[in-house]
């Protein structure tokens with residue numbers, strides 16, 4: 243199992259010019275505002291407040307870099323960045339701000355060479371909309387892996403779970419087992435097991 247030996251906030255950047263000058267691979271977390279991106283980073287790193295979360299949408303407004311030191315099963319240590327992106331689709335942001343956020347995301351996914359994969363977060367209680375589908379296509383066109391993560395899975399009743407997974411995977415044109423579940427009761431090592439091969443895989 244992968245171990246997180248260390249995790250710390252490195253920097254926030256409001257444009258591509260401000261991104262770290264390094265060759266460390268990156269995994270980015272993207273999705274609608276309030277979907278649970280920052281919470282997932284905390285869960286994966288087993289930290290309560292590494293990434294700041296909020297009940298109010300629009301909390302994360304920059305590309306926030308978290309520097310991790312990991313240890314793999316063969317005991318090798320290696321660095322990885324988690325990048326927390328600003329959420330899209332937040333109605334209370336001005337139109338200008340929303341356009342800025344989406345332009346920043348598009349440019350980042352298209353241009354960032356170190357980016358290995360995006361985790362595209364989708365609330366398990368709603369179907370993907372144009373934004374989610376466009377992001378997945380954007381990643382595909384840029385040669386970046388895209389892992390769809392269903393968040394807030396604990397909010398579904400047992401009887402609804404399979405139905406929602408089927409509905410959402412179909413909307414993405416994926417198989418149910420392609421989706422990763424995330425929620426208060428879901429173990430994070432399953433997500434790590436899906437993420438790690440993408441860090442090493444050729445794009």
Ligand SMILES: Nc1nc2c(ncn2[C@@H]2O[C@H](COP(=O)(O)OP(=O)(O)OP(=O)(O)O)[C@@H](O)[C@H]2O)c(=O)[nH]1
Nearest residue numbers: 276277278279280281295296300301302329394425
């Ligand atoms: N029940 C439940 N609540 C969650 C889960 N993930 C996140 N939340 C809650 O959802 C709210 C938003 O979480 P954040 O992690 O701040 O969401 P975000 O996607 O980073 O939001 P922005 O930074 O605004 O784009 C918080 O109140 C979290 O506690 C989950 O898996 N289950």
Ligand SMILES: [Mg+2]
Nearest residue numbers: 279280301302
């Ligand atoms: Mg956030």
